[in-house]
Each structure stands twice: as structure tokens, then as C-alpha cells.
Amino acid sequence: MDYSFLSPVQDQLLDELELLHDQTIGKKLRIHSRTLEPSLEGVKMAIVGVLESRNSVDYIGEEFQFTEIRKAFYKLFPGNWSHDIADLGDIQRGETVEDSYSALIQVVSSLIKAKIIPIIIGGSQDLTYANYRAYDKISSMINIVNVDKSFDLGDSSKPINNGSYLGKIILEQPYNLFNYTALGFQTYFNSQEEIDLMEKLYFESYRLGAITHAISVVEPVLRDADIVTLDINSVKSSEVSLKQKYSPNGFNGREICAISRYAGISNKVTSFGIYEYNPSQNDEATAMLVAQIMWYFIEGVNCRIKDDDFSDSNSYLKFTVLVESEELVFFKSKKTGRWWIEIPFLEYSNTKLKQHPLLACTHEDYISATKGLIPERWYKAYKKN
Template sequence: MNLSIFFEPLPEDPFGYPENPKSVGSYLAPFVHSFPDWRSAEVVLIGLPEYRGSTNTTDVTYQGPNRIRQELYRLMKGTGAWLLMDLGNLLPGIHLEDTYLRLKEVIETLVDAGKFPILLGGSHDLTYGQFLGYEHLGKTVNLVMVDSQLDMVDDERATPEQSHLHRILLHEPTYLFGFSNLGHQTYLTESSTLAALEKLHFELFRVGQVRQQMQEMEPVIRQADLMSFDVSAIRHQDAPGQQYANPFGLTGEEACQLCWYAGQNNQLSSLGFYGYRPEFDHRSLTATTLATMVWYSIEGYYQRLPSLDFQSNQFLKFSVGFHDNPNKMAFYKNRHTEKWWMEIEDLSGQRPPFVVPCSYQDYLTAADGEVPHRWILMQARF
């Protein structure tokens, strides 16, 4: 597919030539004059200057992606080859639905080619277009969101940004296997919404749980095929460039830690950053925070390990017995990274056992004779 027809070039003046030859801007090919050959890239940046799904868009400057780029290009390159390209900004469709479909086609093409697109949004409802890009795969996928509230308003008066999660969950054909939300704040979310998602056996972590159990978030993110990060999950002190100021939320450092986990996830094939409103970001603090989060995502990507072979010497296997079965549950530990996986046996017998990410705490729980909650969730989703 000729992706160039979907994009507009970047303005040259705001970026110019990188002052430092070791900066990120010196190691990427941006779409300024000619569309880059994205097939030779590994990580691809895409700007999404689309805000029609949001509220109060009168003062929107549509320069959000470019402001993030300005700060990202100035950062120093990390380790690894960094085969990075910036395809410019996606041209919005005539209608908002057209933008979703354009984003769908772009994600389809890039994911099929084995590229890792990083999306710089735009309102959070663009996650729906990102999600549509996985419909053609013919398999179920796992979605992880980081958001201060769950966008499941079931009201025809609601904006797409307020209801896009509801639309994702009801999408036909159904190909969403797992959903997890990190960082929601209970006083911003209806209790009925939380109850409905818990009945679907999805994982929901309050901002306090994320902060207190940061290492436990790593296996949650390690299951994701796509991830969506709303800037509203970050407290106002670190990210004032959002529509509704919130004094509580993740710190910038915690947000970067989650992005580091995301980048390292071999299974993750797209990552979106949404909700940035530059008209509220007078000193570019939010743009700097988001640029650093993108940097950690890319750096994590270049720390990914080769495909997993649980029968190799790279892994240690631990078997935990329950009652009359000495090998009821199996765990695997990577000798180098010390990350854990858990083998799940389908009790219905309809599929062979499969291995999912877990934590050391899951192993300790099983060793104490209790079934880990993660194992129960996986069984319930079948």
C-alpha cells in the first residue's frame, strides 16, 4: 500500500537541523520533503492531529503531535540501532469515522510488515481506530489502557472520547480477548462501570495500586498487543497540557516506567499517546513529559529479547503441586531478566496449554497452595 497518500509533510522550520549529532532528531528520517521508505524502519512515528471526538475544541491548535516532536528530537539517542522514521501527520478524513478507517488501514499495513508504530494524538477516541487495525489478523488480542477514567459512557449525547471503550467492547466481530486499565481514579468512574468490567473478567487497577505495585504492572503490560495512554492519567503538576486539570494521578516518572515496560514487550505491536492539548501547555512541560515517555518506549523496544523458547536453557521450570496432582501448575523464569511466565491448562480441553506472563508473586501464591488470581482470570475468559 502507498501510505504516502494518507500523510501530510512536517513543517521544516519548527524542527530545523538537529544541533547535536547524537540527538534523536539526527537518527530519524522525517517526512518533510519526500516520504521516507518506511519499510526499512523498525519504529515508526505517526502524528494524529484529530480532535473532533473531544469536547471544547474551539481553541485547539492541532499542533499537539508537532510539539511532542520538538521535544523528542532534542533528546539524546539511547542504545541500539534506532531505525526510526517519522511519517508525518495523518490527514484527517472528511468525517471522524473516515479518520478511524484511515488509521485502521495504516495500522494494518505497519503491523503486517512487523513495524512498531507509535501514535502521537489527538483525542483518546482514536484508540478505536488503532484497535480496528487488528481486526484482519483473525485472532484475539489484548488491549491495555492507561487512563484516569473508563470511557464507557452509554449515552447518545456523549462524545466519542467519552464512549470509545464502550464501542470497542461491543465491536463485531469480537476479537478482544483481554482488557486491562491502569491508573483509573474511583471518584471519576461510575461504580456500575467498574462492576460491569469486572464481570467480564477484565483487570482494573486504581492509580494507588499502580503506584504501590509498579512491578506487578509489568506482566499486565507484557500481555498487551496494543496499548493506549491517555495523558489524563498523569497528574497536572507533570502534565498540565490536558483538558481537565487533575491534581492526582501518575507522576511523569511512573508514566515513563510503564512505557519502558511497554517497549520491552515483544508482543506489543502499537502504542498510542492521546489527550495532549497544547493550548494548555504554555511551557511545553507536557510535551517534554510525553517526549520522554516516547523515548523510554523506543529504548525499551531495543531491549527486547529474541522469541521465547521455554524448553531452552534460557528458562528455569518450576512445577507446583496441588493435592493429588504433583504437576498441576508450571512456571517459567528467564535466567537473565528474571521475568516469570505461567502455563495455563484449558480445563475445557478445547485448546492446548499456553503460557502467559505472570509475576514472582503469582508463583509464591501457588507455592503456598493457593490458585493465583491471574490463573482464575484466564480460565474465566475462555
């Protein structure tokens, strides 16, 4: 691992580690310090802070650190985890924002190639653009899931910011984006033009109320994601500290942690980012919430079950349903009971499997198909191609 882009964790935090219980996360992490650049051999996840927010529409020149988040995270106790975790420190903001993007691209790319999942703490959410670009030479089919109050499509004709990075992702070559999904959007934070564009592009969106009514609706969406980007402003103001307060409506702490755990459980998610953190003096609530979001993602990764090996016909059940003129083929894992639906019209050029790519779905989607209803996710994937 090239540590040239990364500054070590502050000595103050390492000194405070000595006071923690021996079983806390802080005592078990491989931490990049002033005197040690840890080996990443056997590491499954790596925490990376990015001290960049100059492309935020609210940027007023302030600097920030992730000291309080790390302090809160280090003092938590791990679950029954089997994977090693590293804290690589922070990417300092470069001379320009593009320099910061470039550093993040190189760090994330090298981690993914080493099969290590980066857990990115930001910074403004436009850093998702750099996270996405890290996949340019790794994969040509990327699914992004954004946990956010708004779509972040913005005006792509203007310079990138934390409310328009998606427009840049869509329009800039190389075109690697296959699908984009917004989780928890609130209509009054999105223009009708953006809502119409989401429909036109056959992207997916789930309103806040639909998710809070049944949180499990996000599981198949996150099962298909490569990148999960989370705006902390999607959490309602009563759950966070004064400077972080944004809206009275949003996810509560339990819901945002459940979403984070679903992201971790997904076998496909290879990077996870938490953005728009605004530190303040009385910051315990927000810092602890971010720490717990990280904890639940890591818990999810440790609970991953390899149930999507469809080359072994003994590992799944296959169901064929005729709906109108379409033949829908469903697969159910014998190991976990999770469901997928075949996408017969899409070919992955780099797939090693003989069957068509599969889209994660629910048992309810199968039941609906038997009643003559085509699942909406399948329909959008169909129209997109």
C-alpha cells in the first residue's frame, strides 16, 4: 500500500487508546501512525478519511477533522467478527480539489484491487465522483446506491458540487454507470425536472416513507450495489448535534444503521462512503452515530454468506413464470432463501457464467409475477437496455 497520500492518525488519539478496554475496536485495529505503516495482509476493510469539502455549496473556508468520529468508533466493542480492519488515516486536501480527487481515486483503486473494502469518511459528497472513477480500470458495469434526501443530479453544465456530482458521473466518459438508486428521497428537496429525469433514465428511487414503512425493501437494491454513498443529512435533525441539523424529517438512528448493515451484507458492495459530516464542539451525538453506522456496515460484512454461485445447480431452486409475453426466470438460494430474477436481454461481456446476469429481488416479486405482475425493478432494467 502506498501511504504517500495518507496522513497518520493523530498522536492524541493513539495516546487515548491506552485508556480503553482491551476488547474495544481501537485495540484491535491496524492503525497508520507516525511510526507505523501497517501491513494490509489479511485486512478486509480499511477506513479512509478525506478532508475535502471545497466543492460543497455550503463551503465557507472552514477546516475539519475526524477526531471525534474515531474517538467514538475506537471505544465501541466489536461483534463476533472474523475480518481484520485497518485505519489508514486521512487524505489531506490537495492544492486543488482535483488533487484530492486524484488521491482518493488512487487509494480506493489500490484497495479494491487488493480486495479490501474502503470505508470512506468525508467531506462533501461530491467525493463519490472520485470513488466512482476509481473503478474505471476495474469494472465497466457499476451500480451506485445513494442514501440521501435528494438525487444530486444537479446542473451538469456547471462545475461539480455536492449536489450535482451524479450529473457528471452520467455524462462523463468512460460511461461505467449501469444503474443509480436513491434511497430515502424527499420530494420537496428535488425539482420536478430532476424527478422526471430519474424516470427518463429508468433509475430507481425509493421515498423516505416507503422505506421507513418496510426497511427490508432496500435489501435487494443494496445487494446489487457496487458503491454505497450515504449523506448524513438524510438523518432527521433530532438524531444529531446542533451543527449537523438539517431537516425534521429523515431516517432515525436505528433505520440508518439497518440500511448500513444491509449494505455490508451485500456480497457485491466493494466501497462504502459516509459524507457531509459537520463537526462542532458539542458533537457527541453525530460522531457516535457515524461510528455506529460504520460498526453496522462492518457487522454486515462479517455476516456475508456466499449464496450467489449459480454455476452449481444444487445450490439454488429455479422457477419460471410466464407473464404476458415475457418468460420470467427466478432463482432462490437454498442457503439463504434470497431471490434473483434473470435479465435475458443483457449480456455482460466479462462474465464467466453461461447464464444471463441476475437482478436481486424479493419473494414478493415472485408472488406478484405468479399473479401476472412484472416486477418494477425488472421492467426498469429492461427499458434501460
